[in-house]
Amino acid sequence: xxxxxxxxxxxxxxxxxxxxxxxxxxxxxxxxxxxxxxxxxxxxxxxxxxxxxxxxxxxxxxxxxxxxxxxxxxxxxxxxxxxxxxxxxxxxxxxxxxxxxxxxxxxxxxxxxxxxxxxxxxxxxxxxxxxxxxxxxxxxxxxxxxxxxxxxxxxxxxxxxxxxxxxxxxxxxxxxxxxxxxxxxxxxxxxxxxxxxxxxxxxxxxxxxxxxxxxxxxxxxxxxxxxxxxxxxxxxxxxxxxxxxxxxxxxxxxxxxxxxxxxxxxxxxxxxxxxxxxxxxxxxxxxxxxxxxxxxxxxxxxxxxxxxxxxxxxxxxxxxxxxxxxxxxxxxxxxxxxxxxxxxxxxxxxxxxxxxxxxxxxxxxxxxxxxxxxxxxxxxxxxxxxxxxxxxxxxxxxxxxxxxxxxxxxxxxxxxxxxxxxxxxxxxxxxxxxxxxxxxxxxxxxxxxxxx
Amino acid sequence: xxxxxxxxxxxxxxxxxxxxxxxxxxxxxxxxxxxxxxxxxxxxxxxxxxxxxxxxxxxxxxxxxxxxxxxxxxxxxxxxxxxxxxxxxxxxxxxxxxxxxxxxxxxxxxxxxxxxxxxxxxxxxxxxxxxxxxxxxxxxxxxxxxxxxxxxxxxxxxxxxxxxxxxxxxxxxxxxxxxxxxxxxxxxxxxxxxxxxxxxxxxxxxxxxxxxxxxxxxxxxxxxxxxxxxxxxxxxxxxxxxxxxxxxxxxxxxxxxxxxxxxxxxxxxxxxxxxxxxxxxxxxxxxxxxxxxxxxxxxxxxxxxxxxxxxxxxxxxxxxxxxxxxxxxxxxxxxxxxxxxxxxxxxxxxxxxxxxxxxxxxxxxxxxxxxxxxxxxxxxxxxxxxxxxxxxxxxxxxxxxxxxxxxxxxxxxxxxxxxxxxxxxxxxxxxxxxxxxxxxxxxxxxxxxxxx
Numbered sequence: 001x002x003x004x005x006x007x008x009x010x011x012x013x014x015x016x017x018x019x020x021x022x023x024x025x026x027x028x029x030x031x032x033x034x035x036x037x038x039x040x041x042x043x044x045x046x047x048x049x050x051x052x053x054x055x056x057x058x059x060x061x062x063x064x065x066x067x068x069x070x071x072x073x074x075x076x077x078x079x080x081x082x083x084x085x086x087x088x089x090x091x092x093x094x095x096x097x098x099x100x101x102x103x104x105x106x107x108x109x110x111x112x113x114x115x116x117x118x119x120x121x122x123x124x125x126x127x128x129x130x131x132x133x134x135x136x137x138x139x140x141x142x143x144x145x146x147x148x149x150x151x152x153x154x155x156x157x158x159x160x161x162x163x164x165x166x167x168x169x170x171x172x173x174x175x176x177x178x179x180x181x182x183x184x185x186x187x188x189x190x191x192x193x194x195x196x197x198x199x200x201x202x203x204x205x206x207x208x209x210x211x212x213x214x215x216x217x218x219x220x221x222x223x224x225x226x227x228x229x230x231x232x233x234x235x236x237x238x239x240x241x242x243x244x245x246x247x248x249x250x251x252x253x254x255x256x257x258x259x260x261x262x263x264x265x266x267x268x269x270x271x272x273x274x275x276x277x278x279x280x281x282x283x284x285x286x287x288x289x290x291x292x293x294x295x296x297x298x299x300x301x302x303x304x305x306x307x308x309x310x311x312x313x314x315x316x317x318x319x320x321x322x323x324x325x326x327x328x329x330x331x332x333x334x335x336x337x338x339x340x341x342x343x344x345x346x347x348x349x350x351x352x353x354x355x356x357x358x359x360x361x362x363x364x365x366x367x368x369x370x371x372x373x374x375x376x377x378x379x380x381x382x383x384x385x386x387x388x389x390x391x392x393x394x395x396x397x398x399x400x401x402x403x404x405x406x407x408x409x410x411x412x413x414x415x416x417x418x419x420x421x422x423x424x425x426x427x428x429x430x431x432x433x434x435x436x437x438x439x440x441x442x443x444x445x446x447x448x449x450x451x452x
Numbered sequence: 453x454x455x456x457x458x459x460x461x462x463x464x465x466x467x468x469x470x471x472x473x474x475x476x477x478x479x480x481x482x483x484x485x486x487x488x489x490x491x492x493x494x495x496x497x498x499x500x501x502x503x504x505x506x507x508x509x510x511x512x513x514x515x516x517x518x519x520x521x522x523x524x525x526x527x528x529x530x531x532x533x534x535x536x537x538x539x540x541x542x543x544x545x546x547x548x549x550x551x552x553x554x555x556x557x558x559x560x561x562x563x564x565x566x567x568x569x570x571x572x573x574x575x576x577x578x579x580x581x582x583x584x585x586x587x588x589x590x591x592x593x594x595x596x597x598x599x600x601x602x603x604x605x606x607x608x609x610x611x612x613x614x615x616x617x618x619x620x621x622x623x624x625x626x627x628x629x630x631x632x633x634x635x636x637x638x639x640x641x642x643x644x645x646x647x648x649x650x651x652x653x654x655x656x657x658x659x660x661x662x663x664x665x666x667x668x669x670x671x672x673x674x675x676x677x678x679x680x681x682x683x684x685x686x687x688x689x690x691x692x693x694x695x696x697x698x699x700x701x702x703x704x705x706x707x708x709x710x711x712x713x714x715x716x717x718x719x720x721x722x723x724x725x726x727x728x729x730x731x732x733x734x735x736x737x738x739x740x741x742x743x744x745x746x747x748x749x750x751x752x753x754x755x756x757x758x759x760x761x762x763x764x765x766x767x768x769x770x771x772x773x774x775x776x777x778x779x780x781x782x783x784x785x786x787x788x789x790x791x792x793x794x795x796x797x798x799x800x801x802x803x804x805x806x807x808x809x810x811x812x813x814x815x816x817x818x819x820x821x822x823x824x825x826x827x828x829x830x831x832x833x834x835x836x837x838x839x840x841x842x843x844x845x846x847x848x849x850x851x852x853x854x855x856x857x858x859x860x861x862x863x864x865x866x867x868x869x870x871x872x873x874x875x876x877x878x879x880x881x882x883x884x885x886x887x888x889x890x891x892x893x894x895x896x897x898x899x900x901x902x903x904x
Contacts, residue, residue, distance in 0.1 A: 009642030159611030
């Protein structure tokens with residue numbers, strides 16, 4: 001299987017135009033995000049996919065046959081037949097904390113190679129980073145209570161596995177997605193649906209049937225008809241389990257006023273001396289709703305979160321972009337940038353690095369510099385990931401990435417982790433970058449816009 | 453490859469509980485949507501995936517080995533080893549127009565089988581229907597101008613192919629996604645990115661290089677530095693192409709006030725006697741923005757739409773659900789429904805059908821009935837798709853589905869297709885359904901809530 005055609009047509013038409021005009025200079029592109037949908041920070045994810053893609057990238061015969069039907073030049077298709085990515089990639093390790101405008105991935109290669117990989121990088125990085133960031137916010141809102149992800153039914157089709165992987169990286173504890181359990185080793189969780197309850201003549205029959213089948217893993221869904229009546233029946237089944245030497249693990253609320261209901265259900269369970277039974281809550285939850293529930297003193301031990309976690313609702317796309325910043329011609333670096341009617345769409349020119357100032361184990365500020373600058377007391381955030389087309393960095397396990405995220409977030413001062421109205425984390429431009437940017441804007445105004 | 457584990461864990465735990473308690477009655481589930489994110493109607497999509505999945509559904513050895521590590525009963529896993537779906541499925545053909553609460557898919561099978569398939573049906577139908585519906589709205593807004601989809605870079609990871617397929621069903625003309633071209637036969641389109649322009653010393657050099665490489669398929673991106681200056685350079689290159697007996701196909705605007713700029717660019721092109729050159733516009737467009745551009749007299753011939761089309765932003769998930777409506781016990785049908793704190797989460801009991809009253813080739817109203825009812829002058833919307841586990845309906849081609857959507861939308865009165873403030877299309881409940889619903893609510897109140 002080749003992933004070469006998982007790209008926009010224009011990457012291939014541009015490649016043919018570069019080839020045809022003999023214009024294939026070494027180019028540097030930056031992947032960065034202009035705007036964060038919610039909150040002040042990003043949790044980067046998806047690099048593992050990118051590295052695997054880059055190393056294996058090639059065109060198969062049926063890819064080239066298809067492109068021939070689309071009118072590509074036969075000699076150009078011969079060039080593609082031998083195509084390999086042979087450039088260099090610097091990247092923030094997966095699970096980093098990043099901020100707007102910072103290059104998260106920096107690709108340097110002949111422009112034909114660097115151009116082709118744009119779409120895959122954007123597709124994978126934008127989505128995984130979006131979801132890992134969302135998950136970190138949801139986990140933060142839960143103040144130490146667990147998060148079970150169960151978004152498969154609302155995930156955007158085949159995107160479900162990446163979504164689940166990113167929610168786990170971002171801090172969720174488990175998933176309902178069995179395939180993610182099998183393929184990625186993520187812990188799976190889940191118990192029963194309303195249909196299980198309604199399929200029996202009486203609610204309590206369904207509870208007893210489930211307790212019989214899973215005496216050691218029994219969670220009961222109690223809101224099918226009425227949550228309070230359901231809790232009372234769950235308490236009866238809980239006491240029946242005790243007689244068999246087993247313990248009811250929990251009950252789940254899926255509708256209604258979850259704060260109020262959880263407090264009442266807690267009382268019902270405690271009165272029956274079932275204080276060990278946990279209360280799970282679900283039902284279109286997100287970080288803001290969870291935060292409100294916690295503030296209202298909800299007696300919820302575990303939150304089940306689906307749609308919002310796996311789709312990033314209400315912002316289902318990260319506006320990460322991949323922009324040309326430098327071209328080498330005749331051995332000389334020519335920094336590049338895009339102006340546009342909207343200043344926000346302008347870009348930063350030149351080969352750049354990103355640095356972080358860390359004091360007393362806390363992130364203080366970041367600096368975007370040119371490659372030849374090295375700000376004082378700052379650590380570089382970009383690491384060499386691919387050299388001459390080969391992966392040269394470690395590929396961490398999912399749990400290692402998850403731990404990295406946890407560690408990074410613990411060093412991000414609390415104020416930047418606020419769910420709403422978090423201040424902007426300081427990202428400075430180095431003196432060299434500021435100067436270069438002004439120079440390039442001047443040049444473009446003069447040469448392309450005919451302004452003085 | 454088996455898709456059996458592409459499900460929520462609770463489907464499998466419920467199955468084991470059904471099996472263990474010897475409770476495997478014939479059950480009927482409905483897939484339906486409670487609420488439409490925007491507008492009055494849904495364009496259904498995804499059925500092709502569902503039928504293929506159902507027919508091939510089985511567990512492979514490695515699936516069962518994984519489940520064994522999760523504590524499932526060995527004898528239950530033996531049951532899964534021989535598992536096949538052998539039930540019946542009625543469905544609205546892919547590309548139907550549907551409304552809230554109407555069963556779009558109706559599954560009847562032993563409950564163990566009907567339960568397992570829930571998650572896949574929801575995952576596929578929710579996403580494809582969401583996107584096909586969104587696409588129909590975007591196409592409607594464009595009032596006959598073309599729509600090119602180019603959302604791959606912002607699509608939710610591996611969901612991109614389904615997204616592109618659904619946008620095409622919904623009425624889009626082409627995609628940038630080359631893999632969708634190769635695998636699904638969807639027309640591909642695309643030209644150049646800003647990086648192509650900036651990689652050259654001067655903007656006009658990039659235009660000339662592209663025109664040289666694609667003299668017959670040349671679209672030029674003109675907003676890299678300044679759209680008006682870019683248009684003037686495009687006009688120069690257009691005249692150069694004319695001298696070679698070729699024609700510049702178009703220019704693309706990607707930022708700024710697209711209505712105003714397109715009018716100015718049109719004038720520049722027309723003045724150069726390039727009235728045949730088309731203007732393409734893109735840049736975070738959606739149906740409402742396109743509608744506004746058209747109302748402002750924008751001179752745009754083709755819209756490129758990405759993020760919103762492929763993710764459904766701002767509503768990236770359809771709240772389609774799959775609910776138990778009937779169970780057969782000892783040869784007797786026992787209609788089922790769910791009550792809940794929120795009435796909106798209540799469901800319709802009994803085995804149901806959906807009917808449409810069509811007059812003078814216009815949709816007038818729909819009726820949801822019980823299976824033994826047959827409303828006058830109405831056509832049934834559910835067709836037999838799977839009988840005893842085998843697909844018995846035709847599987848239409850993508851273009852046939854697209855044509856069906858177009859035909860259906862033309863019969864939906866204009867007022868229901870309004871982008872905003874469309875009235876609610878009338879969906880009635882049959883007398884039998886109303887009576888049954890009251891009876892079941894009464895029974896549940898008495899038996900489960902101990903109310904009189």
